[in-house]
Amino acid sequence: xxxxxxxxKSWFALYxxxxxxxxxxxxxxxxxxxxxxxxxxxxxxxxDRKKKISEPLLRGYIFIYTDERGRMISLEQESVxxxxxxxxxxxxxxxxxxxxxxxxxxxxxxxFVNEGLLPGEKVLIKDGPFEGxxxxxxxxGNEKSIAVTIDLLNRSIxxxxxxxxxxxxVKDPKE
Numbered sequence: 001x002x003x004x005x006x007x008x009k010s011w012f013a014l015y016x017x018x019x020x021x022x023x024x025x026x027x028x029x030x031x032x033x034x035x036x037x038x039x040x041x042x043x044x045x046x047x048d049r050k051k052k053i054s055e056p057l058l059r060g061y062i063f064i065y066t067d068e069r070g071r072m073i074s075l076e077q078e079s080v081x082x083x084x085x086x087x088x089x090x091x092x093x094x095x096x097x098x099x100x101x102x103x104x105x106x107x108x109x110x111x112f113v114n115e116g117l118l119p120g121e122k123v124l125i126k127d128g129p130f131e132g133x134x135x136x137x138x139x140x141g142n143e144k145s146i147a148v149t150i151d152l153l154n155r156s157i158x159x160x161x162x163x164x165x166x167x168x169x170v171k172d173p174k175e
Contacts, residue, residue: 008067011036011093013084013153020079021056027077028062033070036063036098038105057105057113058155063098084152091152096134103133104148104157111159120147123167130161134170 016024025037038057043050056062061084064074071090074080084091104111107129120136125146135146138158144165147156 009065009070010067011095011098012064012066012071012090013093013150014062014064014074015081015084016060016062017079017081018060021060021062024062024077024079027079028064028074031070031073031077033074034065036065036102038063038101040105057157058150058153061153063093065098086152093150093152097150100134100148101150101157104130104135104159107133107159109159111157113155113157122170124170125161126166126168128162128165130159130165137167 014024014028021037025035028035039054040057041052041054044053062080064071066074068090071083075083109129120138122134123137123146125131125133125135130146133146133148135148136156138145138147144161145158146161147158149156
């Protein structure tokens, strides 16, 4: 899915029915609206077998990149509950946060989702598996972690940083 840089399009977060993120992705894709459903692969153990399955990273949410008309059509889909609002208006997620999430997930490192924003300095990772990611440093004993957040959803994904990672302080990420 290539991003259209049209100025009337924005990223929005939609809340889906429980366990309907993939169904929402299918419905939204079928009406021609660009979407992003971040997923992770987990190994599930049953009594007789193990299987790799793909799960949504942020349960109950899917992101769409569209204009107001596309947002309204997306809201009409059966598995979509509502759009996330901020100050009485549909919340627009900065494109850099979506791109940051994509970069982070391409890092192929272990991570966990933390509900709630974490305090700390914003940094740009200069090398290693998270090169190019802007995140918040989280102290945890002698280990350092990085948190990538989607502010409007109040969710953070946290991963341990390799000890040799270099980073620089970021004052204000590009919106």
